[in-house]
Amino acid sequence: MSFTVVRGLQSEIFIPTIPPAFWTPVSKSLNEMVVALVTAGGVHLKSDKTFRLAGDSSYRRIPGDAKSDDLMVSHGGYDNTDVNKDINCMFPIDRIKELAKEGFIKGVASTHIGFMGGGGNIAAFTEITGPEIAGELVEQNVDAVLMTAG
Amino acid sequence: MQRAIEETGIPTIIIAALPLVVKQNGAPRAVAPLxxxxxxxxxxxxxxxxxxxxxxxxxxxxxxxxxxEIVSLPYEYI
Structure with missing residues (x-):
């Protein structure tokens, strides 16, 4: 006996799919790596333009030698209380500098990147902002990227 | 974003507060402290x-x- 009552019936429930993997193997040891920070946490220089909190697919450059006191967050998608107390809890710029000084990593990138993730124009992020940020990092010749987001 | 960077040949890792979201988005490597x-x-x-x-x-x-792969890190701040 057949259990099919209606042919071609499809579920109305969206089933999430995980996109195919991208993978770049690590070829250097940590003490040979120049590391950049990239955050979706809306971090930027206080002197720079703030993000539009309702949605913004632009990004900001953050100098590798920037002082943590010169940084701030504008992000409409999470509680900013912790990051306003100490930017390092979302953007560990002082910690990464310390690790470079100790020789745990070779160095800190000359430019880090901040953008405002958590939604907005996903097509613009995927097609424009993502490749632009990646291009900046390639140009700087960084060996690895440490991200905070999600 | 992580995927775009990884695609250009730079290895990446993300520190995630929401590991399931990160997994869903196809992050190449992630760590998840609490x-x-x-x-x-x-x-x-x-x-x-x-x-x-x-x-x-x-x-x-x-x-x-x-x-x-997502690796849990043994640090907790709630």
Whole structure:
């Protein structure tokens, strides 16, 4: 006996799919790596333009030698209380500098990147902002990227 | 974003407060300390915890061998 009552019936429930993997193997040891920070946490220089909190697919450059006191967050998608107390809890710029000084990593990138993730124009992020940020990092010749987001 | 960077040939790792979201989005490598969104790298003004999270994240950048793997980190700030 057949259990099919209606042919071609499809579920109305969206089933999430995980996109195919991208993978770049690590070829250097940590003490040979120049590391950049990239955050979706809306971090930027206080002197720079703030993000539009309702949605913004632009990004900001953050100098590798920037002082943590010169940084701030504008992000409409999470509680900013912790990051306003100490930017390092979302953007560990002082910690990464310390690790470079100790020789745990070779160095800190000359430019880090901040953008405002958590939604907005996903097509613009995927097609424009993502490749632009990646291009900046390639140009700087960084060996690895440490991200905070999600 | 992580995928776009990884695609250009730079290995990446993400410190995630929401590991399931990160998995869903196809992150190549991730670590997940027990932290709230907005304090992914650890408790504010807790240098020790932040340092340990950053250090362990970088170690996992090297040691993770499978795309999509998420490693839990033993640090808690709630």
């Amino acid at each position: 932290v709230p969104m907005g304090a992914n790298a650890g408790e504010p003004n807790n240098k020790e915890m932040q340092r340990a999270i950053v250090k362990d994240s970088l170690k996992n950048l090297v040691s993770i061998e499978t795309p999509g």
